[in-house]
Amino acid sequence: MNWKIKSFEELSTTELYAILRLRSEVFVVEQNCAYQDLDNTDQLALHLMGTDDTGRLLAYTRLFQPGIKYQEASIGRVITSPLARGTGAGRELMERSIAAVQQQFGTVPIKIGAQQYLQRFYTSLGFEQTSDTYLEDGIPHIEMVRSAHGTHTV
Template sequence: MIDWQIVPFEQLTLNQLYDVMKLRQDIFVVEQNCPYHDLDNLDQQCEHLMAFEDDQLIAYTRLIPKGIVHQDYSAIGRVIISQKARGRKLGYELMERSIAALRAQYPTVAIKIGAQQHLENYYAKVGFRTISDMYLEDDIPHIDMLLDDQPAE
């Protein structure tokens, strides 16, 4: 059984914080071979959606309020499914829960993401549409995407 939790930064336990940072490093730094500054001073202003199975963090997103990264949009970032949990379609539930959490707080605010370009079809399946050309972020091709029928910038 999966235990889903949404926790503001200041309420994360030390173990939860450690699990989040470890999973983010395991995937974004080690697996993707991309040294980058993960600790970007945004975590403290965000809520953290976590999925635990057998007390292990298997999925995660960072929920970013409107005005923190984008003036007019909220955002979802650091989308991760652990290696052991891949192939179970868990990513769709992770994104649906992330979208629902942001919609509950900001019902009329569009949600913007900076997606790795190779995941464009995955994000399109949960309602995002591409609104930018490809750009490099940390030497990885990215695109900006906006949720559903919200107007582009």
């Protein structure tokens, strides 16, 4: 997979279209969840994209510096294309996202709002649950934090 990270202003219209299309394909259509994906924070994020050799977007996250989404830095809109599932792309995406946050914003804690069924996956990456379960757009979620050095926060 080919990886690149860009600010909103650096995205081409083709890249932006691919990002929004993949987010709609998975978060709206596949998960049958009508919600406002365009939340006026894409402009404040760094966009990590994993593409195949043809340029097709297969993996994506938004990265935020501390103080935008949460007090901590954050990773959001974590998504892998159905075409890339079962290949390890999701783990590589998160490992690269964590490394990019540390490179861009320093060795800082990272907070995520995770779908609850992915708790074990995120725990394996050093995140720890920090909230009770809550519903977001009808889907059970939990907040999780990864300490600055990837060790448990409690």
